[in-house]
Amino acid sequence: NAGVTQTPKFRILKIGQSMTLQCTQDMNHNYMYWYRQDPGMGLKLIYYSVGAGITDKGEVPNGYNVSRSTTEDFPLRLELAAPSQTSVYFCASSSRSGGAGYNEQFFGPGTRLTVL
Amino acid sequence: QQQVKQSPQSLIVQKGGISIINCAYENTAFDYFPWYQQFPGKGPALLIAIRPDVSEKKEGRFTISFNKSAKQFSLHIMDSQPGDSATYFCAASVNDYKLSFGAGTTVTVRA
Numbered sequence: 578n579a580g581v582t583q584t585p586k587f588r589i590l591k592i593g594q595s596m597t598l599q600c601t602q603d604m605n606h607n608y609m610y611w612y613r614q615d616p617g618m619g620l621k622l623i624y625y626s627v628g629a630g631i632t633d634k635g636e637v638p639n640g641y642n643v644s645r646s647t648t649e650d651f652p653l654r655l656e657l658a659a660p661s662q663t664s665v666y667f668c669a670s671s672s673r674s675g676g677a678g679y680n681e682q683f684f685g686p687g688t689r690l691t692v693l
Numbered sequence: 694q695q696q697v698k699q700s701p702q703s704l705i706v707q708k709g710g711i712s713i714i715n716c717a718y719e720n721t722a723f724d725y726f727p728w729y730q731q732f733p734g735k736g737p738a739l740l741i742a743i744r745p746d747v748s749e750k751k752e753g754r755f756t757i758s759f760n761k762s763a764k765q766f767s768l769h770i771m772d773s774q775p776g777d778s779a780t781y782f783c784a785a786s787v788n789d790y791k792l793s794f795g796a797g798t799t800v801t802v803r804a
Contacts, residue, residue, distance in 0.1 A: 619797050
């Protein structure tokens with residue numbers, strides 16, 4: 578099992594450019610998430626999905642879009658990149674364990690994005 | 694605003710010492726309180742978690758203490774080791790999935 582994989586690992590964008598951050602999980606998890614991590618701010622939820630075809634906004638969705646056409650993939654689209662989007666982006670997935678279990682989120686290795 | 698407030702921002706402890714990280718929350722609907730550990734250049738990984746129906750959970754050298762009335766919970770790392778040097782995040786959620794994270798605590802264990 579590769580777990581959660583993210584590409585690319587690093588990217589530099591110019592202001593106004595667009596890009597897609599890729600995320601794939603091979604654990605057959607229903608739930609997938611995108612977070613951004615900024616120094617001293619913890620992780621902020623951008624978007625999440627509870628299953629293929631279902632997405633919803635998190636805490637900081639402005640400037641981003643997502644889609645979920647398959648269980649495995651959850652790409653994050655940045656349109657018109659801005660310096661404020663310079664951050665480390667993490668994708669995560671989880672499966673409802675039910676009962677008294679915990680819904681552990683498994684994180685990918687992250688994508689470090691710089692917008693200049 | 695931060696739904697979960699975490700302190701301190703950083704701490705340094707000697708090998709064998711105890712590290713204590715504190716978190717506070719306001720939303721009484723939170724029913725799941727995990728701690729995540731993150732090493733430099735890696736994604737966070739679940740370390741230990743607790744539900745509000747218990748006051749303490751211990752896994753090896755890591756213990757969560759939970760005070761429901763005070764809306765506070767803390768992580769204690771006993772017998773701290775250099776390999777424990779990492780950033781620790783507390784988090785909270787309703788129904789297990791949409792986590793609200795604290796700002797993180799960088800722990801440095803000196804040999």
